[in-house]
Amino acid sequence: MALINKERIEKLKSKANDLLNRSLDQHITLAVTGLSRSGKTAFITSLVNQLVNEGNGSQLTFFTPVHQEQFIAAKRISQKNNHIARFDYDNSMAAFVNQPPSWPKPTHGVSELRLAIRYKPKDSLLRYATDMATLTVDITDYPGEWLLDLPMLNQTFEEWSQQTVGLLLKSPRLGLSQSFLNKVKEIDPFDDANEGLITQLSQEYTQLLHTFRNDLGLSVIQPGRFILPGELVGAPILEFIPFPNFANIDANDYQNASDKSFIGMLRVRYVEYKERVVRQFYQQHFINFDRQIVLADCLTPLNKGAESFADLKQAITMILESYHYGRSSLFSRLFYPKIDKLLFAATKADHITQDQHSNLESLLNELIHRSKHELNYDAIKMKTLAIASVRATIAGKSLHQGQQVPVLQGRRSSDDKTITVFPGSVPKKLPNKGYWQESHFNFIAFEPLQSVSVHESLPHIRMDHVLEFLLGDKMK
Amino acid sequence: MALINKERIEKLKSKANDLLNRSLDQHITLAVTGLSRSGKTAFITSLVNQLVNEGNGSQLTFFTPVHQEQFIAAKRISQKNNHIARFDYDNSMAAFVNQPPSWPKPTHGVSELRLAIRYKPKDSLLRYATDMATLTVDITDYPGEWLLDLPMLNQTFEEWSQQTVGLLLKSPRLGLSQSFLNKVKEIDPFDDANEGLITQLSQEYTQLLHTFRNDLGLSVIQPGRFILPGELVGAPILEFIPFPNFANIDANDYQNASDKSFIGMLRVRYVEYKERVVRQFYQQHFINFDRQIVLADCLTPLNKGAESFADLKQAITMILESYHYGRSSLFSRLFYPKIDKLLFAATKADHITQDQHSNLESLLNELIHRSKHELNYDAIKMKTLAIASVRATIAGKSLHQGQQVPVLQGRRSSDDKTITVFPGSVPKKLPNKGYWQESHFNFIAFEPLQSVSVHESLPHIRMDHVLEFLLGDKMK
Numbered sequence: 001m002a003l004i005n006k007e008r009i010e011k012l013k014s015k016a017n018d019l020l021n022r023s024l025d026q027h028i029t030l031a032v033t034g035l036s037r038s039g040k041t042a043f044i045t046s047l048v049n050q051l052v053n054e055g056n057g058s059q060l061t062f063f064t065p066v067h068q069e070q071f072i073a074a075k076r077i078s079q080k081n082n083h084i085a086r087f088d089y090d091n092s093m094a095a096f097v098n099q100p101p102s103w104p105k106p107t108h109g110v111s112e113l114r115l116a117i118r119y120k121p122k123d124s125l126l127r128y129a130t131d132m133a134t135l136t137v138d139i140t141d142y143p144g145e146w147l148l149d150l151p152m153l154n155q156t157f158e159e160w161s162q163q164t165v166g167l168l169l170k171s172p173r174l175g176l177s178q179s180f181l182n183k184v185k186e187i188d189p190f191d192d193a194n195e196g197l198i199t200q201l202s203q204e205y206t207q208l209l210h211t212f213r214n215d216l217g218l219s220v221i222q223p224g225r226f227i228l229p230g231e232l233v234g235a236p237i238l239e240f241i242p243f244p245n246f247a248n249i250d251a252n253d254y255q256n257a258s259d260k261s262f263i264g265m266l267r268v269r270y271v272e273y274k275e276r277v278v279r280q281f282y283q284q285h286f287i288n289f290d291r292q293i294v295l296a297d298c299l300t301p302l303n304k305g306a307e308s309f310a311d312l313k314q315a316i317t318m319i320l321e322s323y324h325y326g327r328s329s330l331f332s333r334l335f336y337p338k339i340d341k342l343l344f345a346a347t348k349a350d351h352i353t354q355d356q357h358s359n360l361e362s363l364l365n366e367l368i369h370r371s372k373h374e375l376n377y378d379a380i381k382m383k384t385l386a387i388a389s390v391r392a393t394i395a396g397k398s399l400h401q402g403q404q405v406p407v408l409q410g411r412r413s414s415d416d417k418t419i420t421v422f423p424g425s426v427p428k429k430l431p432n433k434g435y436w437q438e439s440h441f442n443f444i445a446f447e448p449l450q451s452v453s454v455h456e457s458l459p460h461i462r463m464d465h466v467l468e469f470l471l472g473d474k475m476k
Numbered sequence: 477m478a479l480i481n482k483e484r485i486e487k488l489k490s491k492a493n494d495l496l497n498r499s500l501d502q503h504i505t506l507a508v509t510g511l512s513r514s515g516k517t518a519f520i521t522s523l524v525n526q527l528v529n530e531g532n533g534s535q536l537t538f539f540t541p542v543h544q545e546q547f548i549a550a551k552r553i554s555q556k557n558n559h560i561a562r563f564d565y566d567n568s569m570a571a572f573v574n575q576p577p578s579w580p581k582p583t584h585g586v587s588e589l590r591l592a593i594r595y596k597p598k599d600s601l602l603r604y605a606t607d608m609a610t611l612t613v614d615i616t617d618y619p620g621e622w623l624l625d626l627p628m629l630n631q632t633f634e635e636w637s638q639q640t641v642g643l644l645l646k647s648p649r650l651g652l653s654q655s656f657l658n659k660v661k662e663i664d665p666f667d668d669a670n671e672g673l674i675t676q677l678s679q680e681y682t683q684l685l686h687t688f689r690n691d692l693g694l695s696v697i698q699p700g701r702f703i704l705p706g707e708l709v710g711a712p713i714l715e716f717i718p719f720p721n722f723a724n725i726d727a728n729d730y731q732n733a734s735d736k737s738f739i740g741m742l743r744v745r746y747v748e749y750k751e752r753v754v755r756q757f758y759q760q761h762f763i764n765f766d767r768q769i770v771l772a773d774c775l776t777p778l779n780k781g782a783e784s785f786a787d788l789k790q791a792i793t794m795i796l797e798s799y800h801y802g803r804s805s806l807f808s809r810l811f812y813p814k815i816d817k818l819l820f821a822a823t824k825a826d827h828i829t830q831d832q833h834s835n836l837e838s839l840l841n842e843l844i845h846r847s848k849h850e851l852n853y854d855a856i857k858m859k860t861l862a863i864a865s866v867r868a869t870i871a872g873k874s875l876h877q878g879q880q881v882p883v884l885q886g887r888r889s890s891d892d893k894t895i896t897v898f899p900g901s902v903p904k905k906l907p908n909k910g911y912w913q914e915s916h917f918n919f920i921a922f923e924p925l926q927s928v929s930v931h932e933s934l935p936h937i938r939m940d941h942v943l944e945f946l947l948g949d950k951m952k
Binding site for chain 2 (some may be wrong): 078079082084085086088089109111191195196230231232233234235236237260265268269272276386
């Protein structure tokens with residue numbers, strides 16, 4: 001008995017603890033996506049930064065594990081899937097460390113990062129079993145366009161064409177797409193397909209998608225892989241277009257059309273796209289997600305006008321459709337996704353004054369309001385937040401016509417000048433015609449204001465609320 | 477009976493013929509690859525060009541179906557796999573059509589093109605059954621590096637490391653790789669892996685591979701996906717290195733090393749690379765190939781010197797290993813590949829004078845000689861040819877010291893000047909020390925000489941021999 005000394009007992013105790021820990025350890029997969037240019041890379045970088053630098057000036061008051069001093073430390077560890085690109089945290093942080101700081105480069109495709117968070121369990125059963133527990137967090141970053149493609153799984157080529165052409169025939173797309181549509185309408189859909197012509201038309205359609213996104217600031221871009229082809233660049237599967245003339249062709253003729261006909265070739269490729277691109281994303285990634293963050297920049301559409309804003313609304317509706325499982329659902333034929341929490345975050349809250357934040361949140365709430373009602377509340381918890389992943393402005397007051405008004409100071413992206421402005425008020429509700437006619441809002445893009453060191457926490461707005469919603473319940 | 481008129485009988489006859497054709501139609505998959513910068517894109521473009529433009533000035537005397545007037549016509553049709561990039565024949569041809577013409581841009585990754593060749597059967601049973609048959613030819617283009625990776629399937633991480641480090645420790649690689657190897661040797665392989673360090677070292681190793689290929693003109697570049705990452709860019713699976721210190725570590729320690737140790741992490745990633753990259757290429761593509769064309773530029777290594785030439789020899793040996801199936805084979809554990817013909821073509825034969833062609837062919841024969849003996853002759857027919865996919869020079873004679881000597885005229889790539897030269901003699905056998913000391917050969921790169929129209933045949937050397945070997949027996 002004398003042989004079992006204190007050191008050995010400690011060792012055994014620690015080993016037992018280790019074993020227990022391992023079985024009690026929790027694991028969660030956070031999926032992060034964003035609608036065009038919502039600041040996905042900055043968001044993930046800040047989220048990781050807040051956790052790994054906790055204590056070094058971090059402001060995470062609303063994150064219960066920090067508030068209640070349960071949080072011990074977080075570190076990056078080897079990611080889950082070696083064949084998936086690594087989310088390049090170091091390079092993204094470097095952008096904020098540089099003098100002067102800048103926004104990190106956007107990512108393309110899917111990337112991963114894994115965090116191990118050590119904490120002291122408090123309220124749960126774990127408390128009595130162990131001193132320390134680990135929550136493993138897999139963050140998966142993927143383009144919002146891939147999420148917007150999911151509803152295609154439930155649509156035939158005819159249905160998808162009608163929906164897509166419906167969009168093309170409305171302002172603001174119509175002006176740009178008219179000549180494309182006219183060209184397609186001239187083709188006899190039952191003629192033998194001219195593959196070169198299909199290539200040409202799909203290139204023209206892809207170019208339209210780029211213009212919709214970059215110049216018009218639109219969110220509904222389908223098929224998403226057309227503008228982010230990755231390894232499929234040059235493959236025929238990315239060469240099809242919506243067919244605008246279903247009203248004028250016979251349904252039987254369409255059903256019987258050979259795969260070698262113009263319409264038949266489009267249909268074949270649409271189906272292959274669904275199977276090889278959309279369903280593959282669904283099965284390899286989507287069904288493994290535990291929680292989803294959707295970032296949306298509501299301010300740019302607000303600035304661009306009614307049509308851009310309506311497009312954002314439609315994009316959000318399409319996204320909610322993907323989560324609307326149950327009786328009449330898209331996913332009845334597929335495995336159920338296991339997502340239990342869905343966070344919509346309106347980013348760039350630092351680009352408006354503090355007094356407008358609650359309006360931004362209400363506005364986002366209104367955007368998802370209708371669809372939210374159709375969601376199965378028991379299955380998915382939803383939340384909306386107005387956030388700034390990395391705060392780029394300083395809030396202040398200025399005297400305007402004898403009154404103290406809130407203003408922002410920041411480094412304007414367009415000319416790198418430090419300016420002080422009041423960007424305007426954000427409507428609390430979905431804006432009506434009157435709002436657009438008066439054009440209240442003046443969105444100005446800012447660069448990050450001050451460099452930080454690699455080990456410092458990035459300034460932010462409500463990233464602690466984000467963490468609380470996404471991770472808080474798993475660290476009790 | 478009167479109802480069955482002539483037209484109807486003809487229609488029935490034609491329909492019966494169609495049905496018969498369909499069942500008698502033949503199909504073949506040609507895989508085309510090349511060792512660094514051997515002119516793969518020019519080769520495929522010319523091969524397609526010769527067939528689709530047959531009759532428009534094509535010189536295909538040695539291609540029996542043309543010689544015996546069985547060849548009817550060839551055309552491009554929709555490719556087999558819609559999710560694979562299309563081989564961009566039109567853009568490649570455009571390079572030859574432009575004024576002045578240039579070489580087409582190289583392809584990256586895998587691409588496909590399908591041809592339908594119509595011909596009159598002559599010697600076979602088909603002759604009595606039908607007037608016309610169709611041979612469908614699927615051409616698959618893929619990087620030579622992928623072929624060079626195949627032997628990894630049969631190697632453990634230890635074996636691969638030893639082979640690869642063996643190369644790194646010899647001239648011409650040693651001078652460049654010494655500092656990299658020293659850095660790796662300083663690491664304790666059983667320490668916990670520092671993932672950032674592994675990323676950094678693998679980037680350094682990848683940079684070495686680029687230098688070996690581009691500056692030293694070497695052929696053995698492994699792992700091949702490191703320099704052509706495609707969709708795997710940034711993925712940890714492309715971050716490992718050969719370990720140079722196996723001689724000094726204990727075999728048991730190595731076997732028991734945790735996956736989280738430095739050596740363990742390298743091993744895990746090597747194994748994942750084999751499974752996810754090499755085996756995937758093997759199973760999705762390689763086992764479907766009927767015939768393989770390997771293009772090699774023997775002239776540049778001849779110019780660069782003994783070491784570059786020895787490297788070409790090793791690359792060819794490694795490639796032949798992949799086909800050396802049978803008792804002791806790499807493929808005993810895998811499905812058998814069904815390749816029945818293997819063509820090694822020494823490209824750029826137009827860059828030497830006509831009298832040297834037979835030497836070039838002998839030299840290539842010597843390069844594959846040893847390995848050839850080990851091949852199962854019954855299973856795979858092999859052939860070597862000296863070819864020019866697209867002839868870029870004009871042959872002539874010039875008076876030199878009172879004698880008529882053969883010369884070439886061409887547009888030199890480096891300065892776009894038209895020059896007349898005698899590039900030197902190609903050795904008939906593997907060159908010995910004496911040859912390298914005297915440095916006989918002076919390779920000059922030429923641009924294509926004259927534009928052609930899209931519907932014209934490209935000038936070539938022995939593409940008809942290529943077609944005869946690859947397709948002749950299928951069109952009897």
